[in-house]
Amino acid sequence: MEKIKICLVSDTVYDVNGVSRFIQDFSKEALVLKKDFCVITSTKKTHYEKISNIKNIKPLFTMKMPFYKSLDLVLPNFFKIKNEIKKLNPDLLHISTPGTVGLCALISAKILKIPVVGIYHTDFPAYMYKNTKSKFVKKGTILFLKLFYKSYKAIFSRSEEYFKTIEEQLSFKKEDLYTLKAGIDIKNFDKKFKDDSIWEKYDIKQEKFKFLYTGRISVEKNVDILLKVWMENFFKECELILVGDKEIEFLDKDKLKKSNITLVGRKQELELSQLYASSDCFIFPSTTDTLGQVVMEAMASGLPVIITNEGGPKTFVKDDCGYIIDLNNETQLSEAILKMSKKDEVYYSKKEKAYSFMRDKSISHSFLDFWNKNQEILEKLKVRN
Known part of the structure; x- marks a missing residue:
């Protein structure tokens, strides 16, 4: 040609x-x-x-x-x-x-x-x-x-x-x-970047099951719904880590901490790769993304994912890599969070399948x-x- x-x-x-x-x-x-x-x-x-x-x-x-x-x-x-x-x-x-x-x-x-x-x-x-x-x-x-x-x-x-x-x-x-x-650039998003010491600077306990969200912290990404479900259910043994620019109003820092929610702001380069690989699960409530680049970055980092049944991510995320939920049914979101946090055989299977899926992407x-x-x-x- x-x-x-x-x-x-x-x-x-x-x-x-x-x-x-x-x-x-x-x-x-x-x-x-x-x-x-x-x-x-x-x-x-x-x-x-x-x-x-x-x-x-x-x-x-x-x-x-x-x-x-x-x-x-x-x-x-x-x-x-x-x-x-x-x-x-x-x-x-x-x-x-x-x-x-x-x-x-x-x-x-x-x-x-x-x-x-x-x-x-x-x-x-x-x-x-x-x-x-x-x-x-x-x-x-x-x-x-x-x-x-x-x-x-x-x-x-x-x-x-x-x-x-x-x-x-x-x-x-x-x-x-x-x-x-x-x-995506799978060289920069991989489980080899896992470094649990990164949580010390954010005062997050190592034993907590860490759910990660990256992207704009905004209404159109449905982060408000995620926060509502998280605060209503209070997942005691889990931490929700939000990475990105904050575009919605929040409770004060003390109330966030009591709810096991940590905002870490905008991250790039090595630290972003480490945050992905050192977390336990990725959660993405958006219904308007045509693909969901961050979902792919998370899977390439070895994370199983929770996504919605609307938008682009559901075209490549299958049940063996995570949970696909209807965000209109908030119970499905809370149940998916609880299932993931068990860290049982199902969790580890989804984690491995997610990582394997991204190897040729x-x-x-x-x-x-x-x-x-x-x-x-x-x-x-x-x-x-």
């Missing part, structure tokens, strides 16, 4: 979330595999690691994103973004997010006559409804996305679970939908599959034209 050049544009690249980590991992993998792949973003945020094929164009203005405080809403420099895309002259322009940076890229692609492909990372209509409880806002979000994605030649989804949603809400044909093969496999599918899209476009 002939060589191709791909440019990906995203509003979120240096944030602490699964989408950002995915884009960073893809960028590094492209360098290893010597593929002509680059990323453009616009943010005042920085990253602990310099990745040479990520171009950050300084924004003109930033403010906190409504309903998503850990993200910035930016006013990008349109002309600099357009000129950068023009200079790169990619065969395909991937737009990863329907934000202001993505909109600049979309307009630039139209002017420069570059075909556009996208990645459907987040179920935004469900996300907005979760935060506002307004059907009007949900319908408005769907209308905006339909207009935003109208000129796209193809859309990637991180799981087939969302194909029907994309077909119905965005009026896309199934033949133009592609699965973005699941994969490397970012390298995911990137190569992505690259081949983009070549396929370009061939289709040539035929159509």
Whole structure:
């Protein structure tokens, strides 16, 4: 096949979330595999690691994103973004997010006559409804996305679970939908990072059964429901550890401690890997994630998982790796917590199956599959034209 050049544009690249980590991992993998792949973003945020094929164009203005405080809403420099895309002259322009940076890229692609492909990372209509409880806002979000994605030649989804949603809400044909093969950097998420001494700094007793959650501590991730169930049942021999940016109100620290809940804030690099591998079980109550990158990171670290029966994670998590619960039935959540905390033969079986499942889910496999599918899209476009 002939060589191709791909440019990906995203509003979120240096944030602490699964989408950002995915884009960073893809960028590094492209360098290893010597593929002509680059990323453009616009943010005042920085990253602990310099990745040479990520171009950050300084924004003109930033403010906190409504309903998503850990993200910035930016006013990008349109002309600099357009000129950068023009200079790169990619065969395909991937737009990863329907934000202001993505909109600049979309307009630039139209002017420069570059075909556009996208990645459907987040179920935004469900996300907005979760935060506002307004059907009007949900319908408005769907209308905006339909207009935003109208000129796209193809859309990637991180799981087939969302194909029907994309077909119905965005009026896309199934033949133009592609699965973005699941994969993470399994070198950095592995049970070899287990280090029980890490709990000393958080004043968590070694003998406690440790349930871990990583991600935004927010309503749309259903962390409020998790906290409600946890506090109502009081799992005496367990600890709930929350890693991420806090976006909902909490009780004071003393009450949290009495409920065996510990907030450790945002974590990255080695400490994040150690927190995963040194915990006992991962719990993820979200119903709006299209894949659930953090669930894969947890399983790669040797943790069985508790997830919901809605959203992307249920497409790859099977019963032998954890428990899949209906969050509308809070009893199911409390029962799953109690079953896991027994640490019996069933628990250890699920733990081993989760770890084994992730052994062939490397970012390298995911990137190569992505690259081949983009070549396929370009061939289709040539035929159509």
